[in-house]
Amino acid sequence: MEEKIKIVKLEDKEYPLLLKKIANPPKILYIKGELLKKEKCFAIVGTRRSSNYGKEIAFSIAKDLSEAGLTIVSGMARGIDTFAHKGALEGEGPARNASHSDAGGPARNASHTRAIAKGEDEQSSSTSDAGGPARNASHSDAGGPARNASHSDAGGPARNASHSDAGGPARNASHTRAIAKGEDEQSSSTSDAGGPARNASHSDAGGRTIAVLGTGIDEKSLYPKENLKLARKILENKGCLVSEYPPGSPGLKQNFPERNRIISGLSLGVLIVEAKFGSGALITANWAKIQGKKIFALPGSIHFPNSQGCHFLIKQGAKLAENANDILKEFNLPCLTSGVKQVKGKTLEEQLILEVLKQENLHIDKIIEKTKLSPQVVSSILTLMEIENKVKNLGGNVYIITR
Secondary structure (H helix, E strand, O other): OOOOEEEEEOOOOOOOOHOOOOOOOOOEEEEEEOOOOOEEEEEOOOOOOHHHHHHHHHHHHHHHHHHHEEEEOOOOOOOHHHHHHHHHHOOOOOOEEEEEEEEOOOOOOOOOOOOOOOOOOOOOOOOOOOOOOOOHHHHHOOOOOOOHHHHHOOOOOOOOOOHHHOOOOOOOOOOOOOOOOOOOOOOOHHHHHHOOOOOOOOOOOOOOEEEEOOOOOOOOOOHHHHHHHHHHHHOOOOOOEEEEEOOOOOOOOHHHHHHHHHHHHHHOOOEEEOOOOOOOOHHHHHHHHOOOOOOEEEEOOOOHHHHHHHHHHHHHEEEOOOOOOHHHHOOOOOOOHHHHOOOOOOOOOHHHHHHHOEEEEEEHHHHHHHHOOOHHHHHHHHHHHHHOEEEEEEEOOOOEEEO
16 A cells, blocks of 8 residues: 655744744654644653553543644653544544644643543653753663563553553542633744634544654654554555654664654643663653743652653653643643533442543452452453443453543
């Protein structure tokens, strides 16, 4: 099948305005899908070796921001990036016209859903110091294949529940989204990015998301290969794949830190969900700082290595973000209305399982332990409730209630 790859040069009128404003914009962009000149984008990035907590939050915030009208930008790497793209695709984002984005339109779905797409991959940690500019590409976790199969959750055996959340704090079932009002005060390069849907030909089935790659955007070069299906889904939802590297370019380590400047350059701001010291996500945060973009970070347990980079950024002045509204307020965009979907069980057994899932996501073994129900009963009920969209499997048989 022939791949439609477009080339946009820095001097072309189609070149994204925000990206053009950074100090070192790429001279050439290779694009599959639609890259809009004026669009409100927001980046969500994080470690490849993410916890279930991080995946859940990345997914839910991306989904909510998508429903609020923002286009989510990430790097389509394993872990947090993957779940940011998947969350955006689940969002009921406004339909978009290729010549005029409504990425700033108001939220249209009040329910706070946190359904999580399946699948997860991890990669061994890197060791460079946090927050500084990219100094050694080999230290970045922005690229390269997974190096420790024992860390991978993807379809692997059941894991202990104490590991499933990797130290991340449990989210409260009463987590709501406060209402706030505000007018968009962004520069003229992005101010007309909002408004109602104007082109019915642009699908309303999911939100728009942009994947910035450190490889060529052709399917043969795309990395990681397990995200090929995700890449196709992004294109189906009127999103796009972007790279400064020509088709056929492999994923060299030095490509990924440089790629990160494009992720932040396209965006109004960046959220770091989880990042150890030395994570490539901190390189993205540093590019955002250099570019004058707003930086947000997700807090976590002080004992959890994936939270160390985020806490460092918060100490350095990054905005603490617990939910989408914390981000929307900073840009004077309309906040999402409050509301939590109340999930109730049809039977005593269903209700018992939902009760133990209210405060945290749990591995199936932990659910069996807490409910005292038989493995067969728990497995059967979880399957039924997943079909009914009451619970979701994060991957590796770790379940959460669908919000």
